[in-house]
Amino acid sequence: MSFAIYDASAPVFVASLTNIQAWLDKALAEGKDAATLIDTRLAPDMRPFSAQIQMASDSAKGAVARLTGLEAPSMADTETSFAELKDRCQRTIDFIQGVDRSAFDGAEDRQVELKFPNGAGYRFVGRDYLTGFALPNFFFHVTTAYALLRANGVGLGKPDFLQHLGPPNISAAA
Amino acid sequence: MSFAIYDASAPVFVASLTNIQAWLDKALAEGKDAATLIDTRLAPDMRPFSAQIQMASDSAKGAVARLTGLEAPSMADTETSFAELKDRCQRTIDFIQGVDRSAFDGAEDRQVELKFPNGAGYRFVGRDYLTGFALPNFFFHVTTAYALLRANGVGLGKPDFLQHLGPPNISAAA
Numbered sequence A, B: 001m002s003f004a005i006y007d008a009s010a011p012v013f014v015a016s017l018t019n020i021q022a023w024l025d026k027a028l029a030e031g032k033d034a035a036t037l038i039d040t041r042l043a044p045d046m047r048p049f050s051a052q053i054q055m056a057s058d059s060a061k062g063a064v065a066r067l068t069g070l071e072a073p074s075m076a077d078t079e080t081s082f083a084e085l086k087d088r089c090q091r092t093i094d095f096i097q098g099v100d101r102s103a104f105d106g107a108e109d110r111q112v113e114l115k116f117p118n119g120a121g122y123r124f125v126g127r128d129y130l131t132g133f134a135l136p137n138f139f140f141h142v143t144t145a146y147a148l149l150r151a152n153g154v155g156l157g158k159p160d161f162l163q164h165l166g167p168p169n170i171s172a173a174a
Helices: A010-029 A034-038 A049-068 A082-097 A126-151 B010-029 B034-038 B049-068 B082-097 B126-151
Strands: A111-115 A121-125 B111-115 B121-125
Touching: A010 A034, A010 A049, A010 A082, A010 A126, A010 B126, A034 A049, A034 A082, A049 A082, A049 A111, A049 A126, A111 A126, A121 A126, A126 B010, A126 B126, B010 B034, B010 B049, B010 B082, B010 B126, B034 B049, B034 B082, B049 B082, B049 B111, B049 B126, B111 B126, B121 B126
Parallel strands: none
Antiparallel strands: A111 A121, B111 B121
């Protein structure tokens, strides 16, 4: 069996977006104040927690769209509660899971353009776009969201970051 | 052309480890106190900055070793200066760049075991190990290192996180 660009994209995005939903639930279960957490930042010139999740969502659905040539659903960045952020994650997951694996056939060689508001940007082939931009950028926002929760006292650990792995399938020595 | 597990691993690790070296240089050029930064944490029960870089290194060289069946060089976690942390990144890069692309042939189906100190762990095939553990875990530590520098006032931005892309290859509109 080979390694497909699908393997390194769609399920990876779905896994971390699902993990984020669980982190939000955990913060709420601990009684943390969501309205405060949503606006927290690591540095004054960094985007707040809500934007980190919005950008994780944009990065994931944008990657799937650019790799397959499909259009990603547009999502207004208007979330102001954890329930809305969880829903944003879910709508992103639903879009990704609705794309058939076969839509990624040949995506490694597809021409991808990434444009910034000023018109500058990058032209890639799909392979370099995924590994050089989409994955690093996605994990940047996922990890920054996690970091903000940790820095604000939410009881998360590496097993929450990697929650998609499930429990170890090799047991501890007796 | 196809997408190979090499494409999604070795060059991805090298790119971010090279970026980290540049962030360390930037912090020093700004006159930041390296001895203080090295011990900084996002939360009392998270590992400090130096450990984030050591774990990014371990995660990268461990992944290349597990995917290829080669042995990764052991590196004692004794770094106490930015020069030593840069050298740790460089030795990790040198190991990865010394592994031939062909050593990754069939790595997607290779049996990989990841064991924790208590004996528990995960058994994966290489494909799932890379996308489910190695890449998320690597970017976790890279981004946490970046977050610590940002939270401590080092003047970094997304272009530093993605420095491996180089300048945009589509120019801004005139």
